[in-house]
Amino acid sequence: MPGPREGIHASDVVEGNAGPRGGVKALPGGAAGRDTIDQSSQDAGTTAKLSLRGVRKSFGDNIVLSGIDLDVAAGEMVCLIGASGSGKSTLLRCINQLEPIDDGVVLLDGQDISEPGLDLGPVRQRIGIVFQSYNLFPHMSALQNVLLAPRRVLRRDSTAEAEALFARFGLAAHMHKYPDQLSGGQQQRVAVIRALAMRPEMMLFDEITAALDPELVGEVLNVLRQLRAEGMTMILATHEMGFARELADRVCFMDGGVIVEQGPPERIFSAPELARTKEFLRSVLR
Amino acid sequence: MNRRQAYEAAERRRALTVAAVSTALVVAAIILLVPLAPGWPAVRASFFDGAVFAQTFPTLLRAFLIDVMIFAWSVPLILGLGLAIALARGARAPALFPLRIFGAVYVDVFRGVPVVLTIYLIGFGVPGLGLPRPWNSPYIWGTVALVLTYSAYIAEVLRSGIESIHASQRNAAICLGLSERDTMRYVILPQAIRRVVPANMNMLVALQKDVALLSFIGPVEILRQAGIYKSLLANFTPYVVAAVIFLAITVPATRYADHLLNKDRNARS
Numbered sequence: 131m132p133g134p135r136e137g138i139h140a141s142d143v144v145e146g147n148a149g150p151r152g153g154v155k156a157l158p159g160g161a162a163g164r165d166t167i168d169q170s171s172q173d174a175g176t177t178a179k180l181s182l183r184g185v186r187k188s189f190g191d192n193i194v195l196s197g198i199d200l201d202v203a204a205g206e207m208v209c210l211i212g213a214s215g216s217g218k219s220t221l222l223r224c225i226n227q228l229e230p231i232d233d234g235v236v237l238l239d240g241q242d243i244s245e246p247g248l249d250l251g252p253v254r255q256r257i258g259i260v261f262q263s264y265n266l267f268p269h270m271s272a273l274q275n276v277l278l279a280p281r282r283v284l285r286r287d288s289t290a291e292a293e294a295l296f297a298r299f300g301l302a303a304h305m306h307k308y309p310d311q312l313s314g315g316q317q318q319r320v321a322v323i324r325a326l327a328m329r330p331e332m333m334l335f336d337e338i339t340a341a342l343d344p345e346l347v348g349e350v351l352n353v354l355r356q357l358r359a360e361g362m363t364m365i366l367a368t369h370e371m372g373f374a375r376e377l378a379d380r381v382c383f384m385d386g387g388v389i390v391e392q393g394p395p396e397r398i399f400s401a402p403e404l405a406r407t408k409e410f411l412r413s414v415l416r
Numbered sequence: 417m418n419r420r421q422a423y424e425a426a427e428r429r430r431a432l433t434v435a436a437v438s439t440a441l442v443v444a445a446i447i448l449l450v451p452l453a454p455g456w457p458a459v460r461a462s463f464f465d466g467a468v469f470a471q472t473f474p475t476l477l478r479a480f481l482i483d484v485m486i487f488a489w490s491v492p493l494i495l496g497l498g499l500a501i502a503l504a505r506g507a508r509a510p511a512l513f514p515l516r517i518f519g520a521v522y523v524d525v526f527r528g529v530p531v532v533l534t535i536y537l538i539g540f541g542v543p544g545l546g547l548p549r550p551w552n553s554p555y556i557w558g559t560v561a562l563v564l565t566y567s568a569y570i571a572e573v574l575r576s577g578i579e580s581i582h583a584s585q586r587n588a589a590i591c592l593g594l595s596e597r598d599t600m601r602y603v604i605l606p607q608a609i610r611r612v613v614p615a616n617m618n619m620l621v622a623l624q625k626d627v628a629l630l631s632f633i634g635p636v637e638i639l640r641q642a643g644i645y646k647s648l649l650a651n652f653t654p655y656v657v658a659a660v661i662f663l664a665i666t667v668p669a670t671r672y673a674d675h676l677l678n679k680d681r682n683a684r685s
Contacts, residue, residue: 228587255593265588269606278602279592328592 179204179332179363180225184234185244187217187224194220196387198234202332205361209374209395212384213410218367219262221384222334225365226257239331255283258325259334262341264317266309272296272320273305276327288327295323299353315346322353332363339370371414375399383407461651468653472645476657479641483627484665486559486637490627491620493563498570503600505575519571526568531626535561539633554634562630566623573615577608617673621666628662638662 178201187195194217202208210218223229225236227243227250236244243253266275273292280288296305299319309317318338325333335354339347351373357364358377368374374381375395382392383402391398391407399415402408417425450456504512505519526534538561543552550556581604589599631640638658645654 226591228591251593251595254591259591261584261588263584265584267585267588267603267607269610279589279594282598282602283593283595324592 178202178237179206179239180365181237181240182225182234183237185221185224185231185236186233187220187229187231194387195224195231198224198387198389200382200389202363202365204363206379207358207362207364207366207377209378209381210365210367210384210389211369211371211374211381211410211414216384217387218384219336222259222336222365222367225334226254226259228259251283255328256331257334258328258330258332259336260318260321260325260338262337264309264314264321264341266317266321266324268309271306271308272301272312272323275309275320276324279324280327283328292323292327295326298356299323300349313346314342315349318342318350319353322350322357326357332365333357335364335366335368337367337369339368369414371399371411383410385410463652463656465651465653468645468649468651469657472642472649472654473657476638476641476645476654477661479636480638480658480661482635482637483624486555486562486627486630486635487624490559490562490566490623493559494566494570494623495616497563497567498574501567501571502574502578505571506578523568523571526565527572529565531562531565532629532632534565535629535633537561538564539630554630558630558633558635562623562626566619566626569619570616573612573619574608577612578604580611581607613677614673617670621670624666624669625662628658 180200180202182198182200185195185198186193198217198221200208210221212218220229224231224244227236227248230246231244234244235242238253238256242248243250266272267278270278273289273296276292276295277288280286280292293302293305296302299322301316301319301323304312304316304320309320312320321338339350342350347370351370354364354366354373355377366374366378378395380392381395381398382389383398383404383406384390385406391402391404398407399411402411453459501519501522504515505523507513507516507519529537535558539554539557542557542560543554546552585603585607586599589603590596594603628637628639631637631643636644638661642654642658646652
């Protein structure tokens, strides 16, 4: 069962509306709703692609996540916004178990993937992640970067599939180049292709445009638009508010290690309910 | 040619002239001053005797082939063992803890003892157990001594290379579902090994020279052969011949390694 959730205060959490595709269980907020949270966590096993219940994470004395509840429906695109240090990246890394969580549960299709001692290889194949700093393998060509994991993990030669992905994201001419020879935007698109080559069921994007020159941001966001159109389940930590507004089904504003307000982008951006959300949006939208 | 280019061309000409003049001065000083030293005729006779040089060169070159052979079969053993020790020292699984301890002790011991001493102890000690031929050969135990010493150094170099690869590379591989083993083999090691090639080349050049230390336990390789000639001819020129032969190999080897490294760097940027 989920751990205690002192981190959520009734006044902090605003109930989000269900996403446009139905299927999304909005989180009941506040102490009054505790029974219903537990109700929904059982429910979530059947309806949500991914469910987080009371997820906590500290690094030493530094509490980074203090009780995260989140449900993401299949095909939904969720954007995490919030100031640097609000826990967005850590949340993503806790979802694919790159960081072990201290408390709470992470359910993928109802399976508890945060269970200590679980073999995480198969889990990580199902959840692709792309990092801010690309992290391509510098000693391999772009194509070799993409082919490594399918070959070693799935024992599959996915050359044709990879070439199709390169073509689709406009990189067919750069397949055999090394990361050093590619621009930041190209490297980041290769990183997306590398994750997609494992045929993940959902994708996590950790501020993937934050390290790019402004003129290169567009080409990477186009890749995300394409994935969105194909119905990929995605969670994005992002500072691109315009992009979140355009494409997200739901926007979650994080502050102090909790999701303090969430809802459809139209509402979050035009009529945020909490002072903290307003203040943050004012500072970034200026 | 614009103003800036003209200025830089003039600067280059001036730098070249200064370098040429100062080099010429130093060389002239050596040529003129050294022969003025009171002992020079004696030194020239015993170290730079042209006739002795010509007489001993062919045999010494043949003896050098033994050094090359010992070097050639030592290198793969050293690299293999060095890699194994480096990986053992990085093993994190509790069951492999003894391996980790062994790796640490191994590196401490063989880096801590002078090469010559290891060669003496193993080269004389092990055959002293009364092993039958060919297992008492100084070639075998000399090679073992070199392999033990140099693999300890190579292991440390490799380990530092492995540790220099940023954790984000490992994370990226793990997140793709790769096992720890495949991550090490396909992502970390190739980068680590590439990064420590210069350090390892220096090790191998040092090894090429240290092979001559095996002369102390028996094999008539170049250094021992030169020693024989020295006694025979009462002349030190054979040692100079040996030095020249060593330089003829080690200098191009180092330059070639640098060239390979630069080529690799240029190919990827």
